[in-house]
């Protein structure tokens with residue numbers, strides 16, 4: 142390879158790194174956007190909560206303490222984990238939910254893109270946080286595991302999905318509040 146080829150590669154790498162760090166700097170803004178979009182899409186993908194599902198309602202008890210912002214980085218990591226869990230939940234069998242496929246896809250894509258970016262920005266830089274925040278991690282795991290089991294037990298019925306969708310909305314609303322506080 143000649144010198145100009147190398148320079149070109151160097152320039153491309155420089156651009157990628159610059160774009161990358163810009164994106165990482167805007168992480169809180171992006172997180173907020175993703176949460177806002179996801180909330181809108183959750184509402185768009187289905188109708189109002191069906192009355193007939195009321196009696197199947199469950200309380201999953203979101204572990205609020207994982208979002209108590211003592212350290213911004215810790216909260217960011219927790220939010221990242223929550224996004225991953227939500228993405229996982231919404232990759233289950235959605236046939237009976239009968240939601241708007243376009244809105245659902247946009248919801249999944251939005252989360253996925255954000256997960257990829259956050260992984261690059263947060264996790265790799267702060268691996269030590271993950272180890273020190275094992276307690277929070279387990280709490281989140283337990284919470285989402287409960288939802289997962291609930292969906293499995295109900296064989297991903299329409300009501301189990303509507304109840305989970307309502308739960309995820311509450312969860313994202315909580316995150317929305319926390320992000321607003323962090324950014325102020």
Ligand SMILES: *[C@@H]1O[C@H](CO)[C@@H](O)[C@H](O)[C@H]1NC(C)=O
Pocket residue numbers: 234235236237297
């Ligand atoms: C999803 O659930 C529906 C309805 O219970 C079932 O007919 C279908 O086979 C399931 N699909 C997968 C991929 O498991």
Ligand SMILES: *[C@@H]1O[C@H](CO)[C@@H](O)[C@H](O)[C@H]1NC(C)=O
Pocket residue numbers: 185241242243244
């Ligand atoms: C489904 O959602 C998309 C995107 O949010 C929207 O444009 C479309 O009108 C919706 N379709 C129905 C049938 O509600």
